[in-house]
Amino acid sequence: MxxxxxxxxxxxxxxxxxxxxxxxxxxxxxxxxxxxxxxxxxxxxxxxxxxxxxxxxxxxxxxxxxxxxxxxxxxxxxxxxxxxxxxxxxxxxxxxxxxxxxxxxxxxxxxxxxxxxxxxxxxxxxxxxxxxxxxxxxxxxxxxxxxxxxxxxxxxxxxxxxxxCDSPVGLGRRIARVLGADPKEAWIDYVGLNHLGWVRGLRVAGRDELPRLLADADLLGSFEEGKLFGVDWLRSLGAIPNEYLHYYYFNRETVRAYQQVEKTRGAFLADQQARFYEEMKRPDAAALTAWDRTRAEREATYMAENRETAGAGERDADDLSGGYEKVALALMRAIARDERATLILNVRNQGTLSVLDADAVIEVPCLVDANGAHPVAVAPLPDHATGLVCAVKGVEREVLAAAESASRATAVKAFALHPLVDSVNVARKLVEGYTDVHPGLAYLR
CATH class of the missing domain: 3.40.50.720 (NAD(P)-binding Rossmann-like Domain)
Incomplete structure (x- = not known):
């Protein structure tokens, strides 16, 4: 192939x-x-x-x-x-x-x-x-x-x-690990959008083990999301959020932390990778060694500002191994060889979440075979999660409309409607600022 x-x-x-x-x-x-x-x-x-x-x-x-x-x-x-x-x-x-x-x-x-x-x-x-x-x-x-x-x-x-995306996979693996379960044998009830989802259950041999995790403060506080969100908040939610929801639940603290860093994540990675690619211009450079060294530094500093805000400390060694490439390989195998697999993927809704239309792309468990990925039926989200999912999906639709119509006004609307922007005036300034620095946005009129 x-x-x-x-x-x-x-x-x-x-x-x-x-x-x-x-x-x-x-x-x-x-x-x-x-x-x-x-x-x-x-x-x-x-x-x-x-x-x-x-x-x-x-x-x-x-x-x-x-x-x-x-x-x-x-x-x-x-x-x-x-x-x-x-x-x-x-x-x-x-x-x-x-x-x-x-x-x-x-x-x-x-x-x-x-x-x-x-x-x-x-x-x-x-x-x-x-x-x-x-x-x-x-x-x-x-x-x-x-x-x-x-x-x-x-x-x-x-x-x-x-x-x-590797985030849901990593989250499910961490939950299974602290519960003493084999991630390969666990059914992860995960629902939402990309970088905006929640684990609502983890079933092993037909039994939901998530209530046991939520009831045990020591277990709940022992892994990445427990450290990041705090035991009390996870118990209030009755679910384990994707780590990216930290940007929503602790937005003010995170923005403040990002404003205080010497370099933002993007600036750090730009400098770090520039050094790697420059090193690769030397014929005598050990390419794989240099790449491994750079990747280890990259993974260790992932979401560092969020962990500092939460007092979560360093990432566990088991969480530094990535995972999206394994999801990709499993997906290819399932399709190419009709080796049926269950994977959390981003696919068209097709009625899975009743609050969204059929064409809305969501992130849910899917059964995969030679005919592609088929979303599994899931229970409705609670109201607070439904509201956030619908709001962010609405913003995504405005982004798609702005890109299709080249409309600057629609781009402003997309920014203004996002829960983490919530100001029309700020949205206008953002569009102005971004079009000034990005040649790729010159199409907006």
Whole structure:
């Protein structure tokens, strides 16, 4: 099978290739095509992949190209992992938002809207090209904001585009671990949007073990979300939120912490990865060693401001291993080999959550087979969660409308309606600030 990775010069691509190297079964990926707009980044990542493959017999062949159509032709699977505007764009998203006193995180709040506005037109162009050049391909979307971008692409690809995220997987794994259960044997009742979901139950052998966790303060406070949100708040919710809900539940404290840091997350990653890619220009550099070192630093500092605000301390070693590449491999296997699997994915609603229409992309457990991902029926969310999900989905729809119509007024509306912006005047300043720094938003009129 041929796998095309868009954003193939991205820093996390070796995680995907590393997962492919573990697959020795019939029908596996044998050809990987890396596509990127930046030749030097492609060269750097290809070096890391060569070192990964050196110790693996019959590793998937890797080629690289800057020609998008060439990369897509004949693909069986397409991974979309692009970052429109690069890490400099992410840093600008953070800086402009924080100057107005609101959150600039890349998927949540003002930063997520800005990122979506400049990413959706590019993602739509990719979807149209896939439909024309590789109509039988399955698109697995890694690109953030994942739910929003997946919904934009689904308007052209239908159910052949599926969004993935490692946050629900990691959350379920942590809960199962503290309960002494095997994550592979647990059913995780997780419902919401990407980066906006809640675990409401974890069933092992038909028994819901979440009440036992909520009743035990020591267990509840022993893992990442317990430290991040606090035992009392989790008990009040009666559920375990995705870590990204910290931006909503503790927004003022988080914004204050972000305003006080020497470098925002985007600026930190931009500097860190620039050093890595610069090092890769040296022919004698040990590519895989340099990549491993950089990745370890990246993972250890993930959501550092939130953990500092909550007094959560350092991340546990078990939480530094990523996971989205494993979700992607499991998804490909299930589709390509009809190996049925249950995965938490971003797919079209199709009536799963009655408060949203059929085409709204949600994040829920899905049964996956050769015909794609099928969302599992779930119980309704409580009112507080329903309100937040509907509000954020409404904002996503305004972003899609702004991108389609090139309407600056609709972009202002998207910002103004977000719960973490909540001011029309601030929304106008955000649109002005973002259009000043992002060439990718020049289309807004």
């Amino acid at each position: 041929k796998l095309t990775i868009l954003g193939g010069g991205g820093f996390r691509v070796p995680l995907v290739y590393g997962a492919l190297l573990t697959d020795r079964a019939e029908g596996r990926v044998t050809e990987v095509v890396l596509h990127d707009l930046d030749d030097s980044r492609l060269y750097a990542v290809a070096r890391v992949l060569r070192e990964q493959a050196a110790v693996v017999p019959d590793a998937p062949r890797v080629t690289a190209t800057t020609d998008l159509d060439e990369a897509l032709r004949g693909a069986d699977f397409v991974f979309s992992a692009i970052r429109v505007g690069g890490l400099e764009g992410r840093a600008n998203d953070e800086r402009v938002a924080l100057a107005e006193g609101v959150l600039g995180q890349e998927t949540v709040g003002a930063g997520g809207i800005a990122y979506g506005l400049r990413t959706v037109p590019v993602a739509v162009d990719i979807a149209r090209r896939v439909a024309r050049l590789a109509p039988d391909a399955w698109v697995i979307n890694f690109t953030n904001p994942a739910g929003l971008v997946t919904e934009a692409m689904s308007r052209h690809l239908g159910d052949r585009v599926i969004g993935i």
